[in-house]
Amino acid sequence: MKKNDQIIIKIEDIGVNGEGIGKVEGYTLFVKDALIGDTVEAVITKAKKNYGYAKMLRVLEASPYRVERKCPVARQCGGCQIQELSYDAQLDFKTKKVYGNLERIGGFSPEFLDTVMEPICGMEEPFYYRNKAQFPIGTDKEGNIVTGFYAGRTHQIIPNMECALGVPVNQKILQIIVDFMNQYGVSAYNEETARGLVRHVLIRYGFTTKEIMVCLVINGDNLPKSEKLVDKLVRIEGMTSITYSVNKENTNVIMGKEIGVLWGQGYITDYIGDVKYQISPLSFFQVNPVQTEKLYSLALEYAGLKGDETVWDLYCGIGTISLFLAQKAKKVYGVEIVPQAIDDARNNAQINGIENAQFFVGKAEEVLPEYYARYEKEHGEKAYADVIVVDPPRKGCDETLLDTMVEMRPERIVYVSCDSATLARDLKYLCERGYEIQKVKPVDQFPHTVHVEVIIKMQLVEKGEK
Ligand code: SAH
Numbered sequence: 001m002k003k004n005d006q007i008i009i010k011i012e013d014i015g016v017n018g019e020g021i022g023k024v025e026g027y028t029l030f031v032k033d034a035l036i037g038d039t040v041e042a043v044i045t046k047a048k049k050n051y052g053y054a055k056m057l058r059v060l061e062a063s064p065y066r067v068e069r070k071c072p073v074a075r076q077c078g079g080c081q082i083q084e085l086s087y088d089a090q091l092d093f094k095t096k097k098v099y100g101n102l103e104r105i106g107g108f109s110p111e112f113l114d115t116v117m118e119p120i121c122g123m124e125e126p127f128y129y130r131n132k133a134q135f136p137i138g139t140d141k142e143g144n145i146v147t148g149f150y151a152g153r154t155h156q157i158i159p160n161m162e163c164a165l166g167v168p169v170n171q172k173i174l175q176i177i178v179d180f181m182n183q184y185g186v187s188a189y190n191e192e193t194a195r196g197l198v199r200h201v202l203i204r205y206g207f208t209t210k211e212i213m214v215c216l217v218i219n220g221d222n223l224p225k226s227e228k229l230v231d232k233l234v235r236i237e238g239m240t241s242i243t244y245s246v247n248k249e250n251t252n253v254i255m256g257k258e259i260g261v262l263w264g265q266g267y268i269t270d271y272i273g274d275v276k277y278q279i280s281p282l283s284f285f286q287v288n289p290v291q292t293e294k295l296y297s298l299a300l301e302y303a304g305l306k307g308d309e310t311v312w313d314l315y316c317g318i319g320t321i322s323l324f325l326a327q328k329a330k331k332v333y334g335v336e337i338v339p340q341a342i343d344d345a346r347n348n349a350q351i352n353g354i355e356n357a358q359f360f361v362g363k364a365e366e367v368l369p370e371y372y373a374r375y376e377k378e379h380g381e382k383a384y385a386d387v388i389v390v391d392p393p394r395k396g397c398d399e400t401l402l403d404t405m406v407e408m409r410p411e412r413i414v415y416v417s418c419d420s421a422t423l424a425r426d427l428k429y430l431c432e433r434g435y436e437i438q439k440v441k442p443v444d445q446f447p448h449t450v451h452v453e454v455i456i457k458m459q460l461v462e463k464g465e466k
Helices: 087-104 110-118 169-184 227-234 289-303 320-326 341-349 364-378 398-410 420-431
Strands: 006-014 020-024 027-032 039-047 049-061 130-138 143-148 156-159 198-205 212-218 241-246 260-265 268-272 274-281 310-314 331-336 359-360 387-390 412-417 435-443 453-460
Touching: 006 027, 006 049, 006 420, 027 039, 039 364, 087 110, 087 212, 087 435, 130 169, 143 169, 169 198, 169 212, 169 227, 227 241, 227 260, 241 412, 268 289, 274 320, 274 341, 289 320, 289 387, 289 412, 289 435, 289 453, 310 320, 320 331, 320 341, 320 359, 320 387, 331 341, 331 364, 341 359, 364 398, 398 420, 412 420, 420 435, 420 453
Parallel strands: 027 049, 212 241, 310 331, 310 387, 331 359, 387 412
Antiparallel strands: 006 020, 006 039, 020 027, 039 049, 130 143, 130 198, 143 156, 198 212, 241 260, 268 274, 412 453, 435 453
C-alpha cells in the first residue's frame, strides 16, 4: 500500500478521533469521515509500515447505523466526531470500547465482565445538552465579523452559530454580539497579528435555574460602548451575569485571569441534585448537567453510605462529588490540585450549609500518603476511610496513590473514569491487592463525541493485611 492508492474498505471500528478503522489485506487504515459499518472507496493519504491514513471518496454501501447529521458543519467542526452514527450505535460502540479495554488491558475475562457490566446510561435527548460554550470571534476573508468553531485541530473559524450540542439561546446572544461589533466598529482579534479586540465569547446556562452568563474575552482593558451591548443582552430572559475577561497574551489559552463585571453579578448559580453551585467564568463545572446528576447519583449509590462513614474524594475539582456525598456521610475529605477549584469547593460547601466537608489543595498522590503517614505518627493507629472515590484525569491514578489506598483498606472504592484504558490498568492493580469489581457502568456524558465515562464499584474482599 502506498500514497494515492485507491482502495475499497469495510469499516469495522472507530478511532480516538472518530475516524473509521478497517483493514485491506491485513493492512490497517484510518479513514476520516467513514463510519463503522460502511464500505467505502478511499484514497491513501499517508502510508506507514504497519498502518496508514486514507480519505473517504465515496460511500459504496452505507452503514445501517448511518443517520442524517443534524448540524451542517458536523464534519468540519472539531466538536462532534460521530454525529452521523445513530445514537444507539454510539452507545453500543462506547460500551464495547470499555469492555474491550477491561478485557485487553485489565485482563478481565469476558465471562467475568458479563456478570458486572451494567447497561450504558445514555441520554433521552442527546442534543442541546451542553451548559457551556466558547465561541471564537474573528473575521472572514471579506473582513466580516464571524463566529463559530475552529475546524478540527486548526484555528480556522467555520462560521456557525447553531451548534446542536449547545443550548439554542447561544445563537441569539452571538447574533447580538456580532451586530453590536458591526454597528460600533468593535474589532475582532486576529491571532496572526495579535491585534483586534474581541477574542472569544463564553456563554454558560444553568439548566435548573435558567440563569445565563455571557463573558467576552478581550485583548484590551475595556470594551468600548459596552452599555449598548448590555442594553440588548439584558432583554434576554434569564440574563444574570455579563462580564469581560482581559487576555492580552498571544496564546491558545482562552480565558484571562481577571474578570470585570459589566452588568449583574459575576457568577450564575445552578444545581446538581439538591446541591447548589456558584459558577464564575473561570470555574470548572461539568458541561452536561443532566448526565452529571445521573453519574453522581450512581457514585452515591455505589458508595453505599449510611451516615457514619468517612469518605475521601480524590481529584475533587470544585467538590461536586464531595458535596453530593457529604449529605449522606459523616465526613468527606476532598483533594484537588487547582487552588481556585478548592476555593470554589469551600464556597459551595458554605452556601449549602455543608460543614462536614474538608478540602485540601495538592496532588492526590502526595496529599493522601502524607496524611496517612502523619496520622499514624500522631495517633498511633492507621487513618481510616470507609469509602474512597477517585475521578482522575485521563492519565489515571499514580501508583503511589493506589498503594496508599490499598493500605487504608476502605470497604469500597468508587472509580469514576474518563479513559477506560488507564482505568483498566488501575483496576487490575487494585484487584491484585484485595479488591473485587462489583459493578461497571458506562455513562454517556458527551453524546456525538468518542468520549465515554465509566463508573466502577469495588469491594474489599481480603480483609487482612496485604
Ligand atoms: N470530580 C470532579 C472533577 C474531576 S476532573 C468533578 O466531577 O467535577 C479531574 C480533576 O483532577 C481536575 O479538577 C484536575 O484539576 C484534577 N487533578 C489533576 N491531576 C491531579 C492530581 N495529581 N491530584 C489531584 N487532582 C488532580
